[in-house]
Amino acid sequence: SQKTINPNYSNRGMTLEEDINESNLYYLTNGIAVIHKKPTPVQIVSVDYPKRSAAVIKEAYFKQQSTTDYNGVYRGKYIDFEAKETKNKTSFPLQNFHEHQIEHMKAVVKQGGICFVLLRFTNSDEVFLLEAKHLFPYWDESIKGGRKSIPKKIIETIGYHVPIHLHPRIDYLKVIDHLYFNQ
Amino acid sequence: SQKTINPNYSNRGMTLEEDINESNLYYLTNGIAVIHKKPTPVQIVSVDYPKRSAAVIKEAYFKQQSTTDYNGVYRGKYIDFEAKETKNKTSFPLQNFHEHQIEHMKAVVKQGGICFVLLRFTNSDEVFLLEAKHLFPYWDESIKGGRKSIPKKIIETIGYHVPIHLHPRIDYLKVIDHLYFNQ
Ligand SMILES: [Mg+2]
Ligand SMILES: [Mg+2]
Incomplete structure (x- = not known):
């Protein structure tokens, strides 16, 4: 994939989650898509x-999301994804994902939903969209005792560079247009 | 719509939410659909x-969901709904809904998602599926000072009786099959 990053728009200390929330708000406000982050389970x-x-919660604990963090609708299609970042420079560690997230993504793919992960290499401030179907073989291999990460070179080949703008910051629907709507 | 309730399967003190969770688990386990309740926002x-x-949350408050409670994917299509129950016998009060939920549902319908509400009359243990597009005119009228509820007679006409089974308890996808997949 081609580099599409404009250094003027580089990540100024915002987390991947903040950038995605900003992008989803842009999509929502402009009538492009309805995609939300699920609340943190407690x-x-x-x-x-x-x-x-009002009722006051006095004791509670963070739980792990049993699904992915983001879902919604775009052009009538179901969109589902998880976002992760790494400080590694040459590979993306698979332990960033959890078994139940992968199971959820497999179920979504079976139902014909559009499912992917957004992977940010924080060091180079690059974001890649990797379709879930391309993640599964690496995950399955890793739990069988194989390699515990995906080399960045491979992500550059089977994934897609996500354009970074001022608004929306992480324009991942551009990649979805290309992959699913021939645009 | 026709009555399809079998009194043997009537609601034995389970909340509407519990019944829907059971149904969603049935759909998930049988590879029929992937639909989840969103975590309660805190x-x-x-x-x-x-x-x-582990980190302990020492003070927190319940927030209102800014969207609907349930969404997911069925046959590639985006599914989004809210579930409400009433003890009223002859009408369904609209104050059960919140402005932002209606706004969310309107945005989903614009994106071509399948959007509806499940309404339970607890007294007669009947559940109706009402498409969001049929809810909007009543909502809009009510905030303009009009009637604050939908008569049950109207819900019986423009909505669909949802079959109640042992498993899945509230088989709302049967109605979706009929409405969207000609089955
Ligand atoms: Mg996450
Ligand atoms: Mg609710």
Whole structure:
């Protein structure tokens, strides 16, 4: 894939999540797509119900998302993805993913949903879109004792460079247009 | 619509949410659809990070979902819905919905997603699927000062009786098959 990064728009200390949220808000506001991050799941242990005011959660724990973080609709199609970043320069570690996320992505692909991961190499500030179907063989290999990461050179070949703009910051639907809508 | 309820399978004190979760699990396990309830959104105010153990949320508040509660993929199509119940016998109160949920549903319909509400009349243990496009005129009318509920007689006409089974308990995809896949 070609480099499409404009250094003027480089990531100024924003997390991948913040950049994606900004992009989703851009898509939503402009009537392009309806894609949201799911709320962080929390295991609630104890709640106080003070008189005449809102319930207060007094003890709770972060749980792992049982699915991916983002989903929604674009041109009638179901969109589902997970976003991860790494400080590594030459490969993307697979332990960033969890078994149940991969299982969820496999189920989505079976249902004909558009499913992918957004991978950011923070050091070079590059974001790649990798279709879930290309992630699965590397994941399956890794849990069989194989390599625990995907070389960046391979991601550059089977993945797609995501254009970085001012708005939307991470324009991943451009890649989806190319892959699924011949545009 | 016809009555399809079998009293043997009537709701034995389960909430609508529990019944829908059971149905979604049935769909998931049988490879029929991938539809999940989104986690309850929580506003976290204070977190403790004890040494050598998991972070503990010490103060948090329930937030309102900014979208609907359920979404996912069925036969490649995006599915999005909200579920509500009422003890009323002759009409469904519209104040069960929130402005941002309606806005979200309108955006989903514009993107070509399949969007609806599941309405349970707890007293008669009947569940109706009402397409979002049929809900909007009643909502819009109600915020203009019009009627604040939809008469049950109208829901019986423009909505669809959802079959209640042992598994899946609320087989709403049967109605979707009929409406969107000519089955
Ligand atoms: Mg995540
Ligand atoms: Mg709700």
